Each structure stands twice: as C-alpha cells, then as structure tokens.
Amino acid sequence: MATLQDVADRAGVSVSTVSRALxxxxxxxxxxxxxxxxxxxxxxxxxxxxxxxxxxxxxxxxVYLTYNNLNTWYTSQCMEGLxxxxxxxxxxxxxxxxxxxxxxxxxxxxxxxNGNLDGLVLTSFPFTEDQLTLLxxxxxxxxxxxxxxxDVFDASVMLDNKSAMYSAVQLLQxxxxxxxAYVGDLLSDRxxxxxxxxxxxxxxxxxxxxxxxxxxxxxxxxxxxxxxxxSQSIIAQYVSSILSSPKKPTALxxxxxxxxxxxxxxxxxxxxxxxxxxxxxxxxxMECADLMxxxxxxxxxxxxxxxxxxxxxxxxxxxxxxxxxxxxxASLVVRHSTKRAS
Amino acid sequence: MATLQDVADRAGVSVSTVSRALxxxxxxxxxxxxxxxxxxxxxxxxxxxxxxxxxxxxxxxxVYLTYNNLNTWYTSQCMEGLxxxxxxxxxxxxxxxxxxxxxxxxxxxxxxxNGNLDGLVLTSFPFTEDQLTLLxxxxxxxxxxxxxxxDVFDASVMLDNKSAMYSAVQLLQxxxxxxxAYVGDLLSDRxxxxxxxxxxxxxxxxxxxxxxxxxxxxxxxxxxxxxxxxSQSIIAQYVSSILSSPKKPTALxxxxxxxxxxxxxxxxxxxxxxxxxxxxxxxxxMECADLMxxxxxxxxxxxxxxxxxxxxxxxxxxxxxxxxxxxxxASLVVRHSTKRAS
DNA sequence: TTGAAAGCGGTACCAC
DNA sequence: GTGGTACCGCTTTCAA
Numbered sequence: 221m222a223t224l225q226d227v228a229d230r231a232g233v234s235v236s237t238v239s240r241a242l243x244x245x246x247x248x249x250x251x252x253x254x255x256x257x258x259x260x261x262x263x264x265x266x267x268x269x270x271x272x273x274x275x276x277x278x279x280x281x282x283v284y285l286t287y288n289n290l291n292t293w294y295t296s297q298c299m300e301g302l303x304x305x306x307x308x309x310x311x312x313x314x315x316x317x318x319x320x321x322x323x324x325x326x327x328x329x330x331x332x333x334n335g336n337l338d339g340l341v342l343t344s345f346p347f348t349e350d351q352l353t354l355l356x357x358x359x360x361x362x363x364x365x366x367x368x369x370x371d372v373f374d375a376s377v378m379l380d381n382k383s384a385m386y387s388a389v390q391l392l393q394x395x396x397x398x399x400x401a402y403v404g405d406l407l408s409d410r411x412x413x414x415x416x417x418x419x420x421x422x423x424x425x426x427x428x429x430x431x432x433x434x435x436x437x438x439x440x441x442x443x444x445x446x447x448x449x450x451s452q453s454i455i456a457q458y459v460s461s462i463l464s465s466p467k468k469p470t471a472l473x474x475x476x477x478x479x480x481x482x483x484x485x486x487x488x489x490x491x492x493x494x495x496x497x498x499x500x501x502x503x504x505x506m507e508c509a510d511l512m513x514x515x516x517x518x519x520x521x522x523x524x525x526x527x528x529x530x531x532x533x534x535x536x537x538x539x540x541x542x543x544x545x546x547x548x549x550a551s552l553v554v555r556h557s558t559k560r561a562s
Numbered sequence: 563m564a565t566l567q568d569v570a571d572r573a574g575v576s577v578s579t580v581s582r583a584l585x586x587x588x589x590x591x592x593x594x595x596x597x598x599x600x601x602x603x604x605x606x607x608x609x610x611x612x613x614x615x616x617x618x619x620x621x622x623x624x625v626y627l628t629y630n631n632l633n634t635w636y637t638s639q640c641m642e643g644l645x646x647x648x649x650x651x652x653x654x655x656x657x658x659x660x661x662x663x664x665x666x667x668x669x670x671x672x673x674x675x676n677g678n679l680d681g682l683v684l685t686s687f688p689f690t691e692d693q694l695t696l697l698x699x700x701x702x703x704x705x706x707x708x709x710x711x712x713d714v715f716d717a718s719v720m721l722d723n724k725s726a727m728y729s730a731v732q733l734l735q736x737x738x739x740x741x742x743a744y745v746g747d748l749l750s751d752r753x754x755x756x757x758x759x760x761x762x763x764x765x766x767x768x769x770x771x772x773x774x775x776x777x778x779x780x781x782x783x784x785x786x787x788x789x790x791x792x793s794q795s796i797i798a799q800y801v802s803s804i805l806s807s808p809k810k811p812t813a814l815x816x817x818x819x820x821x822x823x824x825x826x827x828x829x830x831x832x833x834x835x836x837x838x839x840x841x842x843x844x845x846x847x848m849e850c851a852d853l854m855x856x857x858x859x860x861x862x863x864x865x866x867x868x869x870x871x872x873x874x875x876x877x878x879x880x881x882x883x884x885x886x887x888x889x890x891x892a893s894l895v896v897r898h899s900t901k902r903a904s
Numbered sequence: 905t906t907g908a909a910a911g912c913g914g915t916a917c918c919a920c
Numbered sequence: 921g922t923g924g925t926a927c928c929g930c931t932t933t934c935a936a
Contacts, residue, residue, distance in 0.1 A: 613913030
C-alpha cells in the first residue's frame with residue numbers, strides 16, 4: 221500500500237505538496253501537480269481514509285439509521301435514494317439497522333460523543349422523550365425522513381399522510397361505500413409509526429366526510445391473538461375478522477400495498493372477490509401494484525431520501541438548507557381494486 | 563468528543579490500560595477495568611474508528627460491490643443478508659454501486675492498493691481478463707456471489723442455475739408443451755450475467771430433453787429496437803414478438819419473476835390468458851410471486867449473502883473457509899401460471 | 905509555490 | 921498488570 225510519502229519521494233517533493241496536488245487546492249504549480257498525479261497513478265495510490273479522517277476530523281461517513289430490515293420495499297428505496305444523493309461526494313453510506321430496542325437505545329446514547337459519522341439520516345422512530353432530548357443536543361447534522369417529530373432535527377422530509385388518507389377515503393365515499401375500514405400493518409403497529417399515523421388520518425378523514433362510528437372500523441395486528449404468527453395466518457385472521465364484522469365494511473384502506481395485495485389474495489382464497497365484494501386501496505405504489513391492478517396511494521421514498529441526502533450534504537458543508545421541512549405529497553392512483561359499491 | 567486520554571486521566575491510569583480494558587483483553591485487573599468502564603460510560607466515550615484503523619491497520623469496513631441499484635429485490639436481499647451476517651462483528655457494511663462501467667473500472671484499478679476496506683463481497687460482473695488478473699492478485703479477502711468465475715476469488719456462493727433451468731424446462735415438457743421459449747431481462751442481457759447464464763442453461767436443458775431448434779426460441783432485450791425504452795413498451799414489444807412468432811411457443815421461462823409478472827400483465831392487456839394460452843415460469847420467488855400465483859424457481863439471496871458474509875469473516879480472521887465454493891439450489895415452486903398444454 | 909513538523913486518537917511493543 | 925512511547929498516514933498551520 222503506497223503512502224503519500226512514497227508518492228512524494230518518487231515525485232521529488234514533500235508530502236504536503238502531494239496532499240495539496242491530490243486535493244486540487246490550486247496552490248500547486250500545474251507542472252508539479254501533473255508530475256505528482258502521474259506518479260500517484262503509477263503507484264495506484266489512494267488516500268487512506270482513516271488517516272485523512274483522523275487528521276482532518278471529518279469521517280466522510282453518513283449513517284442511515286433504520287429499523288427491522290434492509291430488504292423491504294421502503295428501505296431499499298431509501299437506500300437507493302440516499303446513495304444517489306450522496307454519489308460522487310466522497311461520503312460513504314453506512315446502513316445501521318436497529319433490530320431490537322437495545323440497539324436503538326445504545327446507538328442514540330452513544331451518538332453525541334460518537335466521532336464516527338459526519339451526518340445522520342433516520343427514519344421515523346418511536347423515540348422516547350429522553351432520546352429526543354439527546355437528539356436535540358446533537359452536534360452533527362441530522363435529517364429525518366417521515367419523522368413524527370420533525371422539529372427535533374436539522375431538517376426533514378415528510379410524507380403528507382393526512383391528505384393522502386383523505387383522498388383515499390374520499391374515493392371510497394364517491395364510489396358509494398357506506399361502511400369502510402382501515403387495516404393495519406402485518407407487523408405490530410406499535411413499531412410502525414407510519415401505519416399508526418395513517419390510521420389516525422383515515423379516521424379523521426372518515427369523520428370529516430360524514431362517516432359515523434358505526435360505519436368505520438379498524439383492524440390491526442395488535443388485536444391478533446399473540447399465538448398467530450407468519451403473514452399467511454395473520455392475513456387469514458384479518459380476512460375472517462373482516463368478513464364476520466357486524467359493521468359489514470365494503471371498502472378497505474390498507475397501510476401498505478403489500479398488505480393490500482395479501483388481503484386480495486386472502487379474499488380470493490375464500491372465494492371473495494376484489495373489487496366485486498370489496499374495494500381495497502393500498503399505499504406505496506410499489507412496482508407490483510401496477511401488475512396486480514391495485515388502486516393505491518403513490519409515494520416515492522427514493523426521491524424523498526435523495527432530497528434528505530441533499531439537505532444533509534448542505535448541512536455538513538455548514539450551509540443552511542433553504543427549506544427545513546419539506547412535505548412530499550402522495551397521489552391517488554386509481555386502478556381496478558376499487559369499484560362502485562353494488 | 564472524549565478521547566482515550568480523557569478516560570485515562572479520569573480513571574488515573576494510562577491510555578494503554580484503558581485501551582486494554584475496553585478491548586477486554588483480560589490482562590487488566592478486574593477492579594481497574596470496572597473503574598475504567600464506568601468512567602468511559604460517564605463520558606459517553608466511544609473509540610474513534612479512524613484512529614483505531616490507522617493504528618491497527620484494520621479498517622473494519624466491508625464493501626459490497628454491486629451494479630445498477632440498491633432498490634431491486636435481489637440487491638436488497640443481498641444487503642440484508644450481508645448485514646445480518648456481519649451483525650455484531652464491528653464491521654461496517656458499505657455498498658458501492660457501479661452505475662457506469664467507468665465506476666467499476668476505477669474501483670477495480672484502485673483495489674489492490676486501496677487500504678480502505680478489509681474485505682470485499684461482489685456480485686456477478688462481466689469482468690474483463692485484465693480485471694480478473696488484478697482481482698486474482700488481491701491481498702484482501704474477496705467473496706463472490708453468483709460469480710461466473712468463482713476460481714478467481716477466495717470463496718464464493720453460487721446459485722445452481724443449471725439444474726434450476728432444467729427443472730423448469732422439465733416441468734413444461736411434462737405439461738405437454740412442445741414449443742417453448744426463454745425471455746431475457748428487461749435490461750440488457752449483456753450486463754445481466756444471470757439472465758444470460760439462465761438462457762444458456764435453458765437451451766441446454768431444452769436440447770437435452772429433446773426439443774429441436776424449431777421448438778425453442780429466445781427473446782431478449784438486446785433484440786429490441788434501440789428506440790424502445792421504458793419497461794411498459796419493452797413488455798409490449800416482447801408480447802407482440804411472442805404472439806407473432808412462427809414457432810408458436812406455448813410456454814415461457816422468464817429470467818426473473820418481475821419480468822414474468824410483467825409479461826402476464828402484458829398478455830392480459832391484449833386479452834391473452836396465462837395460464838390458458840401461455841404457461842409462464844418465473845425466477846426468484848419474490849414475495850409478490852405468491853400473491854400473483856406465479857410458478858417460479860425459488861432462490862434465497864438473503865441466505866446466500868449471509869453465507870458469503872460468514873465466509874468473508876473467516877477469511878478476514880485469517881482462517882480457512884471449510885467450503886470454498888458453495889452451491890445453492892433453486893427449487894421449483896409450482897403455482898398457477900403454468901398448466902397442461904391444451 | 906513549497907517544505908517542515910505538529911498533531912489527529914488510537915494500538916501494540918517493550919519495559920518495569 | 922501497568923505505563924511509556926513509537927508509530928499508523930494524512931492534514932494543516934507556519935515559515936521560508
């Protein structure tokens with residue numbers, strides 16, 4: 221592994237000069253610079269990030285803090301968006317997944333004194349007050365994606381779940397559905413802020429649009445028998461709860477596309493048709509949604525994350541972001557999983 | 563940001579001792595160790611990775627080199643598998659995506675002298691001979707996933723595409739399909755090694771099972787008119803080529819589930835039914851496949867990647883891997899996108 | 905425009 | 921068991 225010194229020796233200059241030449245600070249005579257660069261090329265030289273970091277105080281690392289898994293549609297879109305947003309800047313993107321609560325706690329605890337990252341992007345977490353206090357005092361730039369406490373962070377990009385859910389409920393109403401329901405996530409809604417948020421806005425919208433409590437229902441994972449596990453059986457349970465509900469809903473809003481599609485599949489298995497017997501609206505508009513003809517709320521977390529990365533870059537440069545909170549809109553995409561109530 | 567020195571001062575010991583205590587080398591009196599740890603906790607101390615790296619020569623970074631995007635099903639499964647495989651070891655996982663050929667070239671060029679990673683995991687790339695030579699001489703452990711030149715790397719995990727394609731073709735034959743076709747990826751097969759590999763094995767299997775060239779056909783992206791872009795129109799073109807083919811295939815093997823599902827959708831739009839008019843077999847068994855009742859070849863890239871990470875860990879420890887090449891099997895999952903030829 | 909040298913915050917070897 | 925200290929490879933003043 222060649223070092224700056226090696227390059228300097230071969231080029232007949234000092235390490236300082238090599239460093240300057242490689243960083244294109246413009247203070248090196250172009251002739252010297254040329255020579256240095258060619259020597260560096262010959263040696264396949266590349267700077268040691270550790271040494272650079274240590275000397276400069278910048279780690280060139282951005283951490284993406286998320287929960288559960290990297291292989292969900294949402295998270296992978298975020299990763300891609302962050303990656304493209306950071307691309308070409310020299311910053312490395314490091315995913316940090318908090319599978320258990322302790323991971324998250326430890327990470328947050330250590331954050332203030334942790335000199336191992338220059339910037340942090342995080343997705344919506346159910347932070348405790350103590351954690352929020354800690355986060356508030358953070359000295360490294362932090363950008364939140366879909367956070368429910370945006371004011372705590374230096375910047376944030378949030379999806380407007382409220383108007384999204386309103387448009388979904390409005391669609392169902394226009395289609396003549398008089399009894400409607402929300403179906404929560406496959407995983408516990410306690411952890412999935414977005415599902416809970418959407419549920420609240422669903423209820424708000426329903427009330428606003430004149431639905432009475434007798435015509436609104438909510439099905440969530442947390443109501444499921446604790447022994448029920450595996451998405452197959454959760455879906456089966458959802459399906460039977462919905463079918464046997466005294467409120468007899470004819471239209472459903474699901475917290476995600478994946479859930480919506482699973483429900484459609486679950487209904488089909490017991491001979492119930494979507495959209496003939498039930499109208500279903502999803503959320504996300506993932507690639508499969510189009511293929512399954514799902515009516516859904518389209519969101520673009522890739523774009524969201526890219527924007528988050530761009531804000532973070534500004535903040536890390538010490539600049540102000542032009543817009544501290546950015547709200548992204550979801551748009552209703554009507555396909556064929558919804559139809560007029562019969 | 564507290565340093566080792568700060569902790570040492572407050573604990574009344576030397577930095578060496580603090581370092582040893584924090585690394586639990588076992589050479590520190592437990593009483594001293596306790597005191598040190600409590601001081602460290604108080605100070606919210608955490609080691610500087612840059613400094614540790616520089617001093618120890620280990621970067622504690624593993625790079626995952628891949629192409630195109632982080633938001634594909636396959637890549638996100640790999641990310642998750644690598645992350646879980648590396649979890650708890652202190653290694654950071656850093657994705658490196660080569661969108662353009664130049665990125666890949668530059669990365670490979672720089673690799674031998676690049677002291678910025680301790681290990682490398684890479685997915686199948688169409689490497690040139692020069693690059694392979696470079697890779698062969700690498701001094702950092704390298705593990706390949708689904709590589710077509712596994713002998714170049716210290717270890718690898720590969721999917722057995724051959725037997726997978728054989729079982730798909732066999733299924734179609736048993737179902738009585740006398741004219742069959744392979745449909746290549748939505749993106750250029752030139753870049754997608756796996757698609758090309760599968761195509762070759764599809765042809766091998768077909769020949770082996772007695773299909774003659776008159777009853778075998780291949781549709782690929784590269785045949786498409788260059789002006790055709792966007793997956794919608796590519797699918798439309800695939801569909802019309804297939805429908806107008808003089809060989810009149812009645813069964814198709816698609817390179818991926820996503821393609822298979824897109825084809826089903828495309829057929830449906832022109833009033834052609836799957837499986838009534840065409841049988842289709844996908845590849846991957848992504849979550850949606852079940853929901854769309856797709857017959858497919860199930861593979862588990864998460865598991866594959868996790869295994870790759872485990873092998874890499876061994877190699878980075880200087881140990882031998884017990885199995886240098888591991889072959890993963892895909893299994894045929896028969897659902898309802900295939901049926902007996904009419 | 906260039907060079908010398910003082911760190912950056914650890915690790916690990918060598919003493920004691 | 922513990923402390924002293926020479927690096928690790930680079931950045932960044934300060935001086936020339």
